[in-house]
Amino acid sequence: MTDMPLPQTGRAGARTKGSLLQADSRTRRRNAAEKRFRAYGVTAIAIAILALVFLLTTIIRDGASAFRQTYLSIPVTLDAEILDPQGNRDVAEMSRVLTLGYGRVLDAALDRSIGSLELNIPGLSEGDVDGIVSREASAQLRQRVLNDPELVGQTVELNVLVNGRIDGYFKGRVTMASAERDSNVSPQQLLLADALAERGLLVTRFNREFITNPDASDQRPEAAGIGVAIIGSVYMMLVVLFLAVPIGVAASIYLEEFAPKNRITDIIEVNISNLAAVPSIVFGILGLAVFINFAGLPQSAPIVGGLVLTLMTLPTIIIATRAALKAVPPSIRDAALGVGASKMQSVFHHVLPLAMPGILTGTIIGLAQALGETAPLLLIGMVAFVREYPGGPPEGLFDPASALPVQVYNWTQRSDPAFVERASGAIIVLLIFLLCMNLLAVYLRRRFERRW
């Protein structure tokens, strides 16, 4: 645009002798073009920044509350009659008592504590009182007692999860008006919650469980966490790291430095570029066909997810690594060969160290892409509802797990608005992971960049 000769005005070739203090019309037009171009650039950047700010504020506004959770602290008498009918504190025997039994214990505790407060809330039914704690609370209590049978018979001060609607009330998601129309919560319960909060029995504190808990069912958004998804994502990243990086870097070094330049390598090169452009869902279909149907690997397993993401990441890593290798001046290779270094020595002593920053950046960008990838994972069953934590690596790689982006997708599909908060919270965690990876890339780049 700027280097196109502007049409000559006036006589061809004639240059009017003007003062240097005054810009001639041609200069003025060139300067105007430059100003316009700068304005385009600034506008583009401003739009990008605005979009980013809008995105981040929305996510943080919706998701920050996922990291806070409302708990009710009440004394609970763990009735031995109900929880350990045999009276021998044998865990095997005790585990016959289902969550229902613990629910009764909790209900009794609730009725007692709240009754003793002598609150005067017209129309508050016993069901309303029992309903303010989460359905998950009795399951959590059961787990706790089975882990420590000696608790039976004692009265312990417990922090129990409250129902998602009550939690939502303290986060501004649920109001008296919406409670009128909501079959899951009544205005009386909200009044009760207010009264309990006033007395310091309902507290909102940091929600560690959101990071560590597994997913929870539709009725229990308050108990849902991203623990399994984080483990699944980390496992998949490990698989990608241990497979895609060595294979990708080795393949690039071979192609760039050793392979003869002929038809076959040309075809390979074109195919690698094509693979990088293949939609990720296609890799999911491939993974389903090859790893699950053909190789018989389990569904929903991080190993399969990792393998699929490896295939998807390989072209990115190869292209970045080859670009980094290409950027190393050929004179360095000549210099090494000239003093009698072998091809391999010249590559590993001189070329690779110089290409390192580029390789690392490309690799981490590839990993970050893989971390955020959703579509192929849906196809290989990573979208399943998984409550069990996978085992430790390497066996755990074959256990069912979820993945962060899939968990986000999953939660956005659910009807309860409390899951929107959870999904946004998971996005925040995902973004923090990505940010950390990018910072690592910048750090490594700085660290390995030769300062001469």
Next chain:
Amino acid sequence: MYDTTRTESAVSQQDIKISARNVQVYYGDKHALKDVNVDIQDKTVTAFIGPSGCGKSTFLRCINRMNDTIDIASVKGEIRLDGEDIYDRRVDPVQLRAKVGMVFQKPNPFPKSIYDNVAYGPRIHGLSRNKAELDEIVEKSLRGAALWNEVKDRLAEPGTGLSGGQQQRLCIARAVATAPEVLLMDEPCSALDPIATGQVEELIDQLREQFSVVIVTHSMQQAARVSQKTAFFHLGNLVEYGATDDIFTKPQDSRTEAYISGRIG
């Protein structure tokens, strides 16, 4: 022209370091070097002159088989180093390049310290048993390249931080450190200023005591100053080869005469 070569080689038969017979080089279909025959003597500076693109670098790169690294290049004919055919299938080019060092047109020190630049060759070839020996090789090589006094206090600094002339001398030191028998230099002064050029030329004259030096240059003055033998290339042919004085005072071939008198170039 062939006669000249033969009489030369007859005079100093035992001193011949490199002998090339019927060397052809093709870059794909392009016939870049045609039927080159030459005998290069030991402990002599031999200059290759000729217009740009005539194949001087190509021939130089044949002598240490750097052309192997170019996929489309193919070399035919025979080049012998001390009577051994360097294109024999049993020859490992890596081993050859340790014997035939090379200095390139553009100074290309490694992005490492001055010390490591010089020590790299000895290290990979196992020329030293310990640090003291390596230090000694580095010092000797840097002295040999007339660089020691300038860099002895900053051996740990990057080689790329030196001036152009110093960098080129560092590259010479690096080549010398592997104890080669032949030193090939492809227009080693073309990126240097006159003072640095003077230093390198002086250095080349000293290096002659230890090695057979082959230098490509586009400057006839330089060829006249540093070399004892000169070969004139033109369009892929070795047109004339002989004692430098003879080439410049009584050229046999009309093309040589035209070139040195500035009519082709």
